[in-house]
Amino acid sequence: MLAEMARSRHIYDYPLYYEIGFCCNDVRREVDFLLRCYQRHRGGCSPASVLDNGCGTGVYLEEFARRGLDVCGYDLRAxxxxxxxxxxxxxxxxxxLLQADMREFKVANAYDMAICMNGSFQYLLTPEDMVQHLRAVYRAMREGGLYLVGLPAPEELMSNPPGSIRSGWTRERDGIEVQVDWTYRQHPIDWRAQTFSGLAKIRVCDRSKTLSLELPYRYRVFFPQELEALACLSGCFRVMSVYGDFHLGRVYGRMQSPKLMLVLLQKTMS
Ligand SMILES: C[S@@+](CC[C@H](N)C(=O)[O-])C[C@H]1O[C@@H](n2cnc3c(N)ncnc32)[C@H](O)[C@@H]1O
Structure with a gap:
């Protein structure tokens, strides 16, 4: 297993480098916003606990925990x-905290609020994946709980389709430099499958060590109406609101980050 890890070139197997290269969000402001959404839609109540789906390095979990919430997170990558x-x-x-798949995870407790941030949801490639995921989240939530999902806004992908722009950036923290060539390889959107794929190349200079890493990806493009229909079909959630410009000033290289939408789902009564 260790030998396999040592050979891996996938950036997700290097959480610190991933975080330096890719996590540039103002997490505090985002968490303020998420909590305000919850209060607004739950009659002024605050959540006592939160579940992070595809939690990555746990930046959101830390911020929620520091604010006194009970936290739970899982991710596919050990x-x-x-x-x-x-x-x-x-x-x-x-x-x-556990290693699990979004489509079939099980947690010990039930949570007031759930989140899925920065595109983890885009790894649900088919309508079946999404419905399976919503059913698993349903089982992990308290009655009336809210599930907030951050996703790229589809209009962004239509006005700047994959392959149409070049994007790359360099970030540095504690003497570690991470250079990301995000558009190294990009394939056009497959509109039949509603997915797009590509490969980002990442170069890490960690003091005397240099590594060449990769992020191969295949993501689904989601539309708000489709989310509403699938949530309804799952019988588990209904879409309460879609905030169309969830954008808290992130900058990728010289480019503003893609426009995001925040979808707010409420667990239906059993
Ligand atoms: C772009 S990162 C975002 C991480 C985190 N949500 C954040 O905002 O920092 C996507 C994460 O989703 C995880 N992931 C991908 N497919 C998954 C699956 N089927 N189940 C659980 N996690 C998954 C990856 O391992 C990765 O950590």
Whole structure:
């Protein structure tokens, strides 16, 4: 297993480098916004607990835990889960953290609020994947709980389709430099499958060490009406609101980050 990890070139197996290169959000402002959404749609109540689906390095979990919420997160990648666990030690030692798939995870407790940020949801490639995921989230949430999903706005993908722009950036933290060539390889959107794929190349200079890493991806394009229909079909959630410009000033290289939408789903009564 360790030998396999050592050979891996996937950036998700290097959570620290992933975080330096890709996490440029103002997490505090985003969490303020997420909590305000919850209060607004739940009669002024605040959530006591939150579940992060596809939690990555656990940046959101840390911010929620620091605000006193019970937190739970899971991710497909063991390296991400281990990293998130270390991040939370001493802050939320009883946090539930596990390696699991969004389509079939099970957690021990039930949560007031759930989130899925920065495109983890885009890994649900088919309508079946999405319905399976919503059913699993349903089982992990309290009655009336809210699920907030951040996704690229589809109009962004239509006005700047993959392959039409070049994008890359360099970030640095504690002497580690991460250069991302995001558009190294991009294939056009497959409109039949509603997915697009590509490969980003990442070069890391960590003091005396240099690594060439990759992020191969295939993502689904989601439309608000489709989300509403699938949520309804799942029998588990209904879409309460779609905030069409969830954009808190992130900058990727010289380019503003793509426009995001925040979809707010409420667990239906059983
Ligand atoms: C772009 S990162 C975002 C991470 C985190 N949500 C954030 O905002 O920092 C996507 C994450 O989704 C995870 N992921 C991809 N497919 C998954 C699946 N089927 N189940 C659970 N996690 C998955 C990846 O391992 C990765 O950590």
């Amino acid at each position: 390296a991400m889960v281990n990293y998130a666990r270390k991040r939370l030690s001493g802050i939320a030692d009883h946090a539930e």
